[in-house]
Amino acid sequence: MFNTWFQLCWREWKRILTDRRIVMILVGGPFFYAFIFGGVYWQGRAKHVPIVVVDQDHSRFSREITTAIAASENMQIAGWVNSPEDFLALARHEQAYACVIFPPEFERDALAGKKPRIGLILDADNILVNGSTLIGLRAIVATYQVGVNEERAEALGLPKAGALAASMPLAPATRQMFNPTSHYSFYILMGLICIAVQSVTRIGCGISIELDSVEKWKKDFPDRAVSRWEIFFSKVLATALLVLPVGGIALMLPFVLFGAPYRGSVLFIALAFTIFALSQICIGYGYASLCRSAVVCTQLHLFMSVIVFTASGFTWPYYAAPEWIRWLGWLMPLFHMNCIVRKSALVGAPPSLLLAQHLLPLIMLGVVAFAWGWWAVRKEMSENPAGGGRD
Amino acid sequence: MRGQRKYLALVVIAPIAYMIALGLIYSPKKVLHVPVMIVDQDHSRLSRQLTTALLASETFALGGYSETADDFPREVALDRAHVCFVFPAGLERDLLAHRPVRVQVLLDYSNYLAGTAELSAANTVLGTFSVGTQIRMLEAARGVSPDTSLLRVIPFEMNTRMWFNPAFNGNYLNYLAVGLAYVVVQLAGLFFTIRAGSSELRGQHATPLRQTESRVWIALAGKLLPYFLAAVPLSIIVTHLAHWFFAAPQLETQPSFWFVLIWFDAVMVTLGYGLSCVAGEPVFATEMCASLTMPNFLLTGYTWPIFAMPKIMWIMAYGLPMNPIVFMTRKITTMGGGLADCGAQLIGLAAWSLIALALAWCGTRKILSTAQEEPAAHV
Numbered sequence: 192m193f194n195t196w197f198q199l200c201w202r203e204w205k206r207i208l209t210d211r212r213i214v215m216i217l218v219g220g221p222f223f224y225a226f227i228f229g230g231v232y233w234q235g236r237a238k239h240v241p242i243v244v245v246d247q248d249h250s251r252f253s254r255e256i257t258t259a260i261a262a263s264e265n266m267q268i269a270g271w272v273n274s275p276e277d278f279l280a281l282a283r284h285e286q287a288y289a290c291v292i293f294p295p296e297f298e299r300d301a302l303a304g305k306k307p308r309i310g311l312i313l314d315a316d317n318i319l320v321n322g323s324t325l326i327g328l329r330a331i332v333a334t335y336q337v338g339v340n341e342e343r344a345e346a347l348g349l350p351k352a353g354a355l356a357a358s359m360p361l362a363p364a365t366r367q368m369f370n371p372t373s374h375y376s377f378y379i380l381m382g383l384i385c386i387a388v389q390s391v392t393r394i395g396c397g398i399s400i401e402l403d404s405v406e407k408w409k410k411d412f413p414d415r416a417v418s419r420w421e422i423f424f425s426k427v428l429a430t431a432l433l434v435l436p437v438g439g440i441a442l443m444l445p446f447v448l449f450g451a452p453y454r455g456s457v458l459f460i461a462l463a464f465t466i467f468a469l470s471q472i473c474i475g476y477g478y479a480s481l482c483r484s485a486v487v488c489t490q491l492h493l494f495m496s497v498i499v500f501t502a503s504g505f506t507w508p509y510y511a512a513p514e515w516i517r518w519l520g521w522l523m524p525l526f527h528m529n530c531i532v533r534k535s536a537l538v539g540a541p542p543s544l545l546l547a548q549h550l551l552p553l554i555m556l557g558v559v560a561f562a563w564g565w566w567a568v569r570k571e572m573s574e575n576p577a578g579g580g581r582d
Numbered sequence: 583m584r585g586q587r588k589y590l591a592l593v594v595i596a597p598i599a600y601m602i603a604l605g606l607i608y609s610p611k612k613v614l615h616v617p618v619m620i621v622d623q624d625h626s627r628l629s630r631q632l633t634t635a636l637l638a639s640e641t642f643a644l645g646g647y648s649e650t651a652d653d654f655p656r657e658v659a660l661d662r663a664h665v666c667f668v669f670p671a672g673l674e675r676d677l678l679a680h681r682p683v684r685v686q687v688l689l690d691y692s693n694y695l696a697g698t699a700e701l702s703a704a705n706t707v708l709g710t711f712s713v714g715t716q717i718r719m720l721e722a723a724r725g726v727s728p729d730t731s732l733l734r735v736i737p738f739e740m741n742t743r744m745w746f747n748p749a750f751n752g753n754y755l756n757y758l759a760v761g762l763a764y765v766v767v768q769l770a771g772l773f774f775t776i777r778a779g780s781s782e783l784r785g786q787h788a789t790p791l792r793q794t795e796s797r798v799w800i801a802l803a804g805k806l807l808p809y810f811l812a813a814v815p816l817s818i819i820v821t822h823l824a825h826w827f828f829a830a831p832q833l834e835t836q837p838s839f840w841f842v843l844i845w846f847d848a849v850m851v852t853l854g855y856g857l858s859c860v861a862g863e864p865v866f867a868t869e870m871c872a873s874l875t876m877p878n879f880l881l882t883g884y885t886w887p888i889f890a891m892p893k894i895m896w897i898m899a900y901g902l903p904m905n906p907i908v909f910m911t912r913k914i915t916t917m918g919g920g921l922a923d924c925g926a927q928l929i930g931l932a933a934w935s936l937i938a939l940a941l942a943w944c945g946t947r948k949i950l951s952t953a954q955e956e957p958a959a960h961v
Contacts (some may be wrong), residue, residue, distance in 0.1 A: 212869060224876070229652050230895050231880055237890045282745065283913055283923040286745040291717045315744035316916055318757045320887050322698050329705075364684040365701060368654070370691035375886065378694040383880075394872070398714040398865060406630065486864040487589055490773050493872055497765055499877070508696040510661055516606070537692040540659030548660065565727070 199421055202411050203429035208404065213395050217433055221384065223442035228383045229449045232376030241269035242289040243278055245310075249270030250298035252576040256309070256335060260291065265327030266503045272502045275312055282314045289313050301339070319375075369537045370452075377452065380445040381532045382505035388497045389471050389525055396430060396475025397488035405572045423568040430472045432467075438468055446536065455535030459542040463550060469530040470557040473564025474524075480567030505529045525559070527553040593773045594812075597766035597820045604762055605828040608755040613699035617645030619654060619663035627672035632685065635711055636667060641703035654688050665700045666691040675713065746916045756831055759824035759916065761884040761908045764846075767817045768878070768904055771850025772857070772871045774809040779858030780867060781951045802946045804852055813847045821911075833917070838921045839914045844906045845931060853903070853938035859945020878904045881910075882914075904931035 207213050242260070246253050261268050269287045273277060278290035292310030300307035311328060315321050370377050404424075406416050442464060482488035501507060502519055503526040506524040509517050520526040527549040534540040534549075542550075618636065622629045636642055644662035648654075657663035668686035676683045686848065687704045691697035782805075821843065824830035854871065861867035881898055882905045886897060899905060906927035911929075913919040921928065 203883045212866060215868065223873075227898075228880065231891055232893050233895075234890050237887055239889070240887075241889070245686055245854075279729065280923075283917050283919045285909075290856065311745050313742065314746060316746045316757070316912060317885070317887060318754065321744075321886060324703075326698075326701070333709075345738055358931040365687045365689065365704070367660070367689050367697060367701075370646055370694070371696070373691060373694060373697070387876075390876070394869075400592065429915060484589070486777065486868055487592055487611065489868045490592060490769070490776075491596065493769055493868075493875065494592075494766060496876070498600055498607075501604065502606050506693075506695060507607060508613060508616075508664075508693050510664065511610060511616060511696065512607065513609060531691055534659050537688075538655060538658050541653070544659045 194415065195415075195421075196425070198412075199417070199425035200429045203425050204405070204432065205428065205487050207395075207433060210399075213399050215264070216340075216391050217395040217397070217430075220395075221388050221438050224391075225380075225384050225444045225462060227443040228363050228380055228387075229376065229444060232380060233449070235372065237320050237375035238264050239267040240265060240289065240293060240320055240324045240327075240549040241287050242266050242324065243272050243281060243287045245268050245272055245278075245290060246269060247295045248297040249291045250293075252298040252301060253293035256293070256331065259331045259335070260328070263327050263331060265323050275310070280313055287314075288317070288320050291328065318406075319443050321336070329462035369539075374451075376445065376449055377381055377508065377537065378526075380449060380451065381442065381536065382500070382503075382529050384441050384445065384497060385467075385525060386500045386503075386505075388434070388441065389470065389499070390492055390576035391477060392430075392434050392468065392471040393475035393492050394489050396436075396472055396491070397469070397479035397482070398428070398485045399430070400476050400479045400568065400571050401468055401485040401488075403571075411519050419569050419572055420565075422572060423490060423565050426568065427469065427564065431469055434468045434472065435465060439464060442532070451536065453536050454539030456542050459545070459550075460532060460535055463531045463553060466550075466553050466557045467524055470524045470560040472555075473557075473560040473567075475564075475572070476567040477560070478571050485507060499523065500524075505533075521552065522556070524553055524556045527556070589777070589810075590668070590774075593770050594816060597770045597816060598823065598839055600766045601759075601763060601820050601823040602827070604759065605830075606822050608758065609828060611755045613696050614640050614643075615643040615666055616641055616661045616696060616700055617661070618642045619645050619657050619666040621651050622669040623671040624669045626669075626671040628674040628677060629669040632667070632669060632708075632711060636704075636707050639703050639707050641699060643877050650788060651686065651688060656781065658690045658692070664693075665704065668706075674796065680719075693746060693778065697838055702854075706803045708711060722861060730926070748920075755824065755828055758885070759828070759830045760821075760832075760911055761879065761882070763821045763824065764904055764908050764911070765879050766906075767820055767846070768850055768875055769871070770816055770820070771847050771876070772854035773868070774813050775851050775854035776858050776867045776871060777864040778805060778809065778855050779945045779949070780861065780863050783859065783862055783952070798946050801948065802942055804947065806855060806942070807854075809851045810848055813851050817843060817847050834888050836914050836920065839911065841921070842907065842910045842914070842924075842931070846934070847937050849903065849935050850906060852942045853934070856907050856945055858940025859948060860941060874902070875904075883906075884906050884908045900926075900930060903934045908932070909913065 209216070244257055244260075246257065257268070260266055264362070266289070269281070272281070272290070275290055275292055278287060281287040283558070290312040294307065294310065297307045297309070309332060311325075313321050344426070367373060373509060408422060439461070442460075446453045455520075478491065478504075481487065481490050482491060500549060502516060504512060504517070504520045504525055509520050530549045531545055531553070535542075612658070620633055620636075622633065637644055642665065645657065648657070648666075651666055651668050654663065654666040659667075666686075666688040668688070670684070670686070673683050687701075687708075689697050689700050722826070732912060749883050822832070825832040854867075856868050858864065858867045861870055881895070881902055883891070888899045891899060906924075908925045908926045910921075910931075913923050914921075917923075
């Protein structure tokens with residue numbers, strides 16, 4: 192029996208490995224995307240955002256704050272301009288993303304106890320750049336505000352400790368847990384690799400099933416009748432033997448090569464990934480059967496990939512999404528896989544916590560995918576006995 | 583285009599469905615109602631006031647109370663809390679005794695976007711509360727007027743103005759919809775013609791192109807015109823859906839916007855046809871498109887800025903066809919700029935136009951040349 196199984200799987204494997212298109216997608220795809228995405232987010236934070244300064248005061252105070260801005264890791268001074276109007280052209284040419292303005296007599300008003308204002312114009316087009324710049328500038332200005340208040344309180348005769356308390360009575364002590372350096376790639380890379388594995392597996396399976404047929408099985412095994420169950424199992428198994436190591440290595444790259452922290456159980460993620468990959472193979476067959484054409488199926492997956500990733504709640508947090516989107520996400524294996532990877536790797540959640548919340552739903556969805564895949568393979572083998580595509 | 587109804591239906595319906603789904607996902611526009619865990623070890627009037635102030639913010643919703651912050655990682659794993667505020671014992675007493683006090687804020691930064699929104703909201707609420715407390719302390723201790731105490735508490739102020747997105751409050755729909763629309767505009771443009779070349783080579787048409795006695799350029803123009811005429815209205819609908827239905831801002835009256843949009847459509851339709859001719863079969867041509875378009879959006883610099891990428895990635899970022907169109911659209915529709923501000927992007931799109939034309943020209947020549955070979959074969 193094992194010999195027969197081995198022969199069936201070997202036949203499927205040979206078929207996949209000798210088709211350059213399927214190999215390119217299933218083997219090359221995950222690595223290609225892992226390296227591309229890893230390279231894009233290599234730096235991890237939007238550092239050194241170029242900004243310009245409009246110093247209409249030319250005072251010691253304005254120069255001090257400018258020096259503090261230049262010393263910040265978040266920003267770099269791209270230049271000085273005469274007026275805020277000059278910033279518009281620089282923003283449109285991507286040469287500056289923010290403009291800090293010190294109005295005339297800024298220092299004199301501060302010393303006289305009047306309330307001068309620092310102007311800040313931000314190119315609010317890009318939330319990531321804008322957020323990083325705004326947080327950096329707010330921190331610098333708040334530090335100066337506290338410093339000035341502290342000096343004043345000391346001048347009024349308060350001791351140093353009392354002066355600090357009077358200048359900032361209630362200070363938040365913020366701790367960014369699970370990703371303390373706010374590294375963008377730690378947060379996004381593993382999710383992107385999961386969606387890449389999903390897309391390439393589905394596309395590869397769609398092409399693979401269209402090129403196969405009952406007649407080809409009969410030709411390859413003229414001496415024995417091969418049941419549709421055997422065809423289905425050998426297809427799933429052979430594809431999984433290719434997808435699992437390739438996808439698994441790609442999923443390890445963020446931790447091994449790109450330095451993301453890993454606090455979870457390797458075995459648990461491996462188990463979840465196995466169920467996820469098997470589900471994707473079956474879903475790939477399911478879509479192929481619905482589309483009835485490898486071209487339409489591939490195009491459908493390409494159209495869907497961004498939406499599926501967004502709806503899975505990996506970037507836009509699912510707990511902040513509308514209720515129905517949360518339900519939709521719950522019905523996707525990608526949502527549970529992403530949650531398991533993120534919570535296990537970054538949060539360090541033990542398997543016992545994730546078992547009922549994400550692994551069992553993943554298994555349930557896997558069973559549904561399995562049934563769909565079996566139905567699809569059976570239908571394809573009946574309706575397309577000659578194989579070779581219907582384009 | 584005849585005989586491809588199912589296929590064309592996908593290319594037309596999928597982009598529209600994509601944009602509607604995207605608009606619905608981002609319909610809350612910003613991160614709201616993040617579940618919060620409160621660890622109140624002080625049980626004072628101040629800690630209760632702070633809790634009320636935090637929960638009054640639209641960003642936060644009460645997830646639960648706990649005795650210790652040690653429960654926080656577990657609550658994060660179970661999605662019951664993603665922020666934790668710890669009010670230490672003696673908070674109110676220390677504040678009244680003019681000793682510095684600290685409220686601990688633990689943020690789940692495993693999701694960067696949510697973490698940043700949470701950090702900003704926490705700083706706003708606690709900062710406002712801190713200033714209010716300081717003003718009251720000054721008024722009580724020194725008997726100064728509220729105006730004077732406000733001046734003393736905030737010696738100088740930062741006035742922030744957000745350009746190009748004036749209603750900015752971390753609004754993701756406004757920020758992402760414009761760029762993400764081009765993912766499907768590009769795919770639709772390419773997929774419209776991805777079978778056009780290969781079907782001619784396989785002779786799947788009732789009147790094959792190779793049987794017409796046309797010049798290469800005339801045959802090419804005649805072949806692409808119907809696809810182009812179908813792609814343009816679709817791209818107009820897709821790029822405007824977020825504006826029409828989800829109130830995303832768009833300065834759309836500029837002729838330069840229509841110019842670049844139509845130009846981009848023409849390039850994509852031509853490129854799809856060219857790849858179709860080169861590949862010779864639609865599946866392989868679709869795969870070529872996939873390798874060109876899949877990483878495209880993240881590489882364009884639209885979300886993650888190009889200056890923050892390693893230099894080696896800049897070549898890919900600037901070299902892909904989506905980079906010019908998303909930046910030109912952003913400059914024209916959001917920043918109110920014109921073609922004069924799009925020098926580098928115009929060069930990029932012109933370069934892709936040449937590549938697309940060269941591929942399409944070679945493909946059409948290949949198709950027409952088979953007309954001369956076939957009669958010879960019959961003889």
